[in-house]
Amino acid sequence: MDLDHLPETVLSEAAAAPDLAALEAIENEFLGRQSSIAEARRQLGKLPAEERPQAGAQLNAITEKVTTAFRARRAELQHLEADKLLRDDQVDVTLEAWRIPQGREHLITQTIQEVCDIFVGLGYRVAEGPEAELGWYNFDALNTPPTHPARLESDTLYLDYGDPADEMLLRTQTSPMQARYMETNDPPVYVVVPGKVYRNEAIDASHLPVFYQIEGLAVDEGITFSDLKGTLAHFAHEYFGPPQRIRLRPHFFPFTEPSAELDVSCFVCDGVGSSCRVCGGSGWLEMAGCGMVHPNVFTAVGYDPAKVTGFAFGMGVERLAMVRHGISNIRHLIENDLRVLEQFRS
């Protein structure tokens, strides 16, 4: 047999083999003991020594080609034969025959995480504090005198605990952590404080007696009003998207001065929709209260108001989340209805 043309012959015969049994027979014919390759190998030793290496190499190359051809065809036939059997094993892959459920993080938690992460990116720490709090931290240390209306029972929830003079209450804001944090940390301070706060409010579509705020505080030498403005603008860009503008409006809070309210340009209508469902047509969304830390607050916590300046801000977590996700009834955030929880995609 002409060994030079053997590979072509083998290839065509192997390709024509209808099944594995036929292929095995052909393989035996071409590579078995009776095959021309086996015969040629036996004849090698009889060749003159100087021809042997070349003839051997040639023979090896041919064997390699033939072997490869058989291996490929064998794999092909194995698949074809298996597929015939697997046809009976076919299923409708679109069926949801096995469901692995995944829980969701509450929207409030997600929002807190996202907002705090923005400030963590600016080098802030995240601190938390007690919810059952002393009147001193919630009010006095924050330059809010005993006669301030916020201290009335109609606004604040008080607790029967300890000495009545301590005025134990459920904190009405996350701001008491400003005082607590400064009391126990020297400047510079860069901190955000997420947490639960409480007010004497009946539940309706836009009020809850328990809700969440995020407080921010930066105290350092040389902090100015521009730092407050820039920081909140940065936050608005990160949270609502880069095209959003901010506006600071003068306002009044006892523990900051100058004080301001932060408006963010409406990310839905950008101020052009006169009947925008999100901003009501004003083009602005009220998002936070803020200001420069009042000198009386520094004094109350033992900082020297002549040495440091700082800014503080506080925002409502529910509002941030509701505005962005089109939630008009705040009850959805407290009822734990699975049909709502399941929608809290991250």
Add this chain to the structure above:
Amino acid sequence: MKVALKWLADYIDLPTNDVETIRTAFAALGHEVEGVEYLETDWKDVYVAQVERIRAHPDADKIRLCVVNTGQEKVEVVCGAWNFEEGAKVAFASPGAVLAGGFEIGRRTIRGVESAGMICSEKELGLSEDHVGILVLDADAPIGVELSELVARPDVVFDITVTPNRPDVMSMIGVARELAAYFTVPFHLPPVEPQTVEGETDVRVEILDPSGCYRFVAREVRGATVRPSPFWLQQRLRASGVRPISNVVDVSNYVMLELGQPLHAFDLDKVADQQIVVRRPKPGEKLITLDGVERALVDTDLVVADSERASGLAGTMGGLDSEVTDGTTNVLIEAAAWDPPTVMFMSRRLGLRSEASSRFERGVDPNLAPVAAARATRLLLELAGGESPRGWVDEVAMPHIPGTIELPLAEVSRVLGDDVPTEDVAPLLTRLHLQVAGVDPLEVSVPTFRRDLERPIDLVEEVARLHGYDRFRETVPTGSGGGWSPEQRRRRIVRQTLMGAGLHEALNLSFLGPEDLDSFAYPPEHEARATVRVSNPLNDELGSLRTSLLPGLLRSMRYNFSRGQADVAIFEIGRVFFNHPWDEDKRVPAQPERLGFTVTGILGPVGMNGEGRTADVFTATALWRILAAALDIKDAALVATTAPGFHPGRVAQVLVNGVLIGHVGEIHPVTGKAYQLEGRVAAGELDLAVLTASRPDWLLVEPSVYPRVEFDLAFDAPKEMPAAEIVAAVKAAQPDLTESVEVFDEYRGPGLVEGRKGLALRFVVRAADRTLSGDEIDEVRRSILAAAQAAGVDLRGN
């Protein structure tokens, strides 16, 4: 505070009437615009006319026929109103005229008489809701002119929110002063001084409580006639949201809106001995206020009394007895300065918050009282006639003089940066009507109407405000890092682990009620009953701070149950509160963070036909185990126990390093029923601090390259002995070689001695440094058996 632009024009020449420009100005000044109301002229072709003659309708008692002079003709119309006489000036709509709401006037025949037009009421003109009678115009209204020439319409009314530190802006002149500073235009006060007659007043004022009343001004007008106010004044009051009543009452309201000083008018003849006494109430004293309600007074209240009894609540509401009525002729005008907290507590205690009290509780300038009293006297003389003696009472209990603040310019730049040029500071303050002297520091004298300005920082804010917040640059300082604490990061792992297991995060209010405590059958001395009570709770159900997360979670389960959800798996992380001091701060109640979860129905992978594992105690223990795995908590144990609210045979203590951190198990069926839950409810509640406590870094253990040996042993153990105990005992026999021990079967039934159970364990043993020989494996097996026997467990079949 409602601000009508046409009225405002009395005090300031605004450079614009553009609503958006003014809205921006208010916002920039810090007086937020809550709403803008457009007052339109809703009618067409309504003219001033005079009623010349009135006669009865021949066929009807309740309507009359009026001959009306329109200036061009005299026509007869039918009118059902009775609040006018012959000679009255009225708003007349001829056929073809259009009234509010597009109602077109035609000729109509009413009870057989043709009516050639209509005399209009305020409601028909869209001026107010008043439909009791027709609109009677001022006597000097010119016949034949279009009504709109008399009415301050169209007009724009801004409703602004005034921050609590700015009582001075709760007035038209206060608003004008602010806008004048913003637009750099002049503003002017209205004429104040009345035309008086020679003579002194007999009125005497005594302030017995100077802490409650800083100043009391009293002026009298004698021989006044109480009647409706002129139309223009009524219109201004209405635009400000105040209902006109009579000239005397309207003038006091008008001056309050104009100047910011609330006033009160007494019928002087009803003031016993013409004597005013400002004092705290006597024990048991009562007062019937203007609204007809009898008020029991307490000693923190403050009253204006005559020589006999209380006749009004200071700065809050007058008394019924001394009210000005139609028959009043002698009027006493009160302009006082009250202690803000006194008014605040009294008005809120009595639920009587008024325009007056809202101003007094912010603090009205005490030096405004004489100005406002003069202005009111002047207007009253104009509108009600009578005369006022030159002498009047000004009782000052606590004088207020303008203060001075030193403002170093460096203080401005220290807070505001260099955005405001130093040379701008003084001019900005001057624009705000503050007097500035000196160069650096500036000597700023503050008028008493700006009592909010006390310290340099208050002036810095004024500088920033008038400079414009929008003109400051934006810079972003950065902190030195720190981010989330390790504990906060590990808390996130808790959430993610439970979410991965299919639980949703829930959030509940932090309260519970007595029914919750009973549903959980906490024994009397249990710490969960040591609740911190809310002194002023929202309601009884929310009367205490929660001592457990489970009641809230079960309520959420019920909520979902009742909406047809059978499979509910939720968790919550939050604080619980106890009536004893907190380790982290002894001054406040203990308020540790906890993790709670409740699961009912199927949790985990579910097949198409709903096949899956229904929650029970092992769901709870499994959730604990994955948490322990995720958080790398090793020295943990579950120990069978009983706990309130839990199924007595299906609950375990969770111990970490021997410390109890909570329970996992099944909710007691009776507790479940209290929350309308049926079927098994897996639940757990754990202290979070132990779970999230940061731990040292772990180091990699090189996996052994030597073969493992696996063998099973079946044991015969006392029935009540927990599997975990047996596993721990046999594991301890060869701790270095025992890679894992797993219980793969528990058998209770025939073939065992009474009180025993079968337990099948699978062991994997392997050495880190060598292949174990047969002898070594035999040795391991022998030591395991010895350890088991020592623990009271036998090999089965022995």
